[in-house]
Amino acid sequence: MANQGKVRVRFAPSPTGQLHIGNVRTALYNWLFARKTGGTFILRIEDTDVERSEGRYETQLLADLKWLGLDWDEGPDVGGPYPPYRQSDKMDVYRSYADKLIQEQKAYYCFCSAEELERERQQALAEQRQPIYSGKCRRLDPAEVERRRAAGEPAAIRLKIPEHPIRFHDIVRGSVEFSNEVVSDPIIVRSSGMPVYNYVVVIDDADMKITHVIRGDDHISNTPKQVAVYEALGLPVPEFAHLSTILGPDRERLSKRHGATSVSHFREMGVLPEALMNYLALLGWAPTGGDREIFPTAELIKEFSLERVTPSPAIFDNEKLNWLNRQYIKSSPPPAMHELGTGFLRRAGLLPASLNGHVSGWANKLIDLLAPYVDLLEQLPERAGIIFKHDPAEFLNSTENAEVFANDDKKAISVLREFSQRCPDSELSPERFKAIMNEIKSGLGVKGKDLFHPVRIALIGSHSGPDFDRLIPLIEEGSRLELPIKLKSVHERIIDFLAALEHRRG
Numbered sequence: 001m002a003n004q005g006k007v008r009v010r011f012a013p014s015p016t017g018q019l020h021i022g023n024v025r026t027a028l029y030n031w032l033f034a035r036k037t038g039g040t041f042i043l044r045i046e047d048t049d050v051e052r053s054e055g056r057y058e059t060q061l062l063a064d065l066k067w068l069g070l071d072w073d074e075g076p077d078v079g080g081p082y083p084p085y086r087q088s089d090k091m092d093v094y095r096s097y098a099d100k101l102i103q104e105q106k107a108y109y110c111f112c113s114a115e116e117l118e119r120e121r122q123q124a125l126a127e128q129r130q131p132i133y134s135g136k137c138r139r140l141d142p143a144e145v146e147r148r149r150a151a152g153e154p155a156a157i158r159l160k161i162p163e164h165p166i167r168f169h170d171i172v173r174g175s176v177e178f179s180n181e182v183v184s185d186p187i188i189v190r191s192s193g194m195p196v197y198n199y200v201v202v203i204d205d206a207d208m209k210i211t212h213v214i215r216g217d218d219h220i221s222n223t224p225k226q227v228a229v230y231e232a233l234g235l236p237v238p239e240f241a242h243l244s245t246i247l248g249p250d251r252e253r254l255s256k257r258h259g260a261t262s263v264s265h266f267r268e269m270g271v272l273p274e275a276l277m278n279y280l281a282l283l284g285w286a287p288t289g290g291d292r293e294i295f296p297t298a299e300l301i302k303e304f305s306l307e308r309v310t311p312s313p314a315i316f317d318n319e320k321l322n323w324l325n326r327q328y329i330k331s332s333p334p335p336a337m338h339e340l341g342t343g344f345l346r347r348a349g350l351l352p353a354s355l356n357g358h359v360s361g362w363a364n365k366l367i368d369l370l371a372p373y374v375d376l377l378e379q380l381p382e383r384a385g386i387i388f389k390h391d392p393a394e395f396l397n398s399t400e401n402a403e404v405f406a407n408d409d410k411k412a413i414s415v416l417r418e419f420s421q422r423c424p425d426s427e428l429s430p431e432r433f434k435a436i437m438n439e440i441k442s443g444l445g446v447k448g449k450d451l452f453h454p455v456r457i458a459l460i461g462s463h464s465g466p467d468f469d470r471l472i473p474l475i476e477e478g479s480r481l482e483l484p485i486k487l488k489s490v491h492e493r494i495i496d497f498l499a500a501l502e503h504r505r506g
Contacts, residue, residue: 010205138160166227176223
């Protein structure tokens with residue numbers, strides 16, 4: 001096993017689409033293992049699927065990994081001692097290894113057409129046999145092979161699987177064995193000349209001195225073919241660790257029908273990278289120390305071990321991720337939260353594209369007020385509705401407010417009338433607000449929710465919400481700013497609400 005010396009691991013995505021959350025967890029576990037052991041984390045781009053690979057996807061996946069906080073020691077953008085780090089730049093190397101296997105009679109040319117192979121497969125299924133290749137081209141006379149090749153007949157290259165079971169050790173699952181009859185002779189180079197995944201991945205891993213291959217369990221069936229390639233080439237076999245599948249709440253493989261599944265989607269929703277990293281680490285890995293759930297990056301690195309990765313499928317729970325994200329939002333430094341929150345409010349049309357100092361300062365106070373109450377930053381604009389949206393008719397139609405403003409409830413109406421008479425139509429300070437409320441309390445003999453609920457509902461449409469000490473200055477300052485939506489002052493809100501209340505009473 002190639003597990004001696006310094007640990008070298010790799011993440012090798014294909015740039016054929018958005019970076020799926022399952023692949024990101026694979027990248028994270030490789031990165032954590034490298035950082036825990038003082039090893040090397042390598043990024044390799046597997047772009048041999050020329051029809052589906054696109055440069056924009058490669059650019060996106062690099063950006064997603066960096067956003068998450070994963071850095072690599074070697075890769076296509078930073079170089080390293082074992083280039084190239086993009087498969088499309090390595091075709092000559094793959095061909096030379098294939099020629100070596102042919103010369104050593106560990107591989108052979110296969111002239112079977114797709115139609116012939118399909119007939120073989122169907123016959124095997126009809127006879128209740130394994131639908132594997134018969135190996136008939138193994139037995140071709142070398143002279144016939146040369147004649148057919150010289151004539152330009154298309155031929156793939158197949159690896160000769162040895163006549164013994166193929167075994168490998170999996171750190172997560174223990175000893176694994178595959179019968180050679182099940183594996184068959186796999187194609188390593190197609191008749192088009194394009195090498196296949198199970199062949200090139202071995203060459204890449206061997207050339208880059210990879211010591212541990214950490215990847216999803218959908219690759220378990222590929223592993224015996226790859227081990228056979230290592231052995232045929234006389235290369236050391238790395239350690240393997242196959243990670244369990246991530247399932248949705250319905251225990252089906254996680255897909256778009258379960259909601260967001262790519263890093264870019266979670267980023268757009270306002271999930272913080274630290275929260276996503278923390279959550280993904282817990283999807284299939286059991287830390288020591290009981291039921292603790294919040295692990296900053298440094299502690300994840302300290303705690304992580306492949307031995308504590310479970311083979312059982314992991315269930316992706318959006319509610320759990322949202323809860324964890326809220327904890328990270330609450331503990332994030334204000335400047336970082338201001339920058340992120342401002343972006344969400346601006347994109348929702350609540351802030352101008354260009355912010356001056358006054359608007360920026362006010363927006364920061366708004367974000368400070370609202371951020372602790374959201375699970376995702378994309379919820380900020382809706383939460384900001386308490387400031388930006390003032391619709392008295394809608395407030396009065398709310399069933400939650402009905403009890404406070406029943407037609408015969410003179411007490412609530414009296415509170416608001418008193419408040420409107422005492423509230424200045426110029427700027428209202430928190431101190432003056434408190435004084436007004438105390439005056440109403442003494443004059444009308446009301447207190448508690450009978451005093452505060454009518455005023456709060458008239459201002460923001462709900463009898464629960466932020467402290468008045470923070471709410472009043474936000475409303476007042478916002479009403480004097482040049483915003484895309486003109487905000488009403490406290491005085492205007494009370495007057496408009498009373499008018500709607502009188503209109504409803506007829």
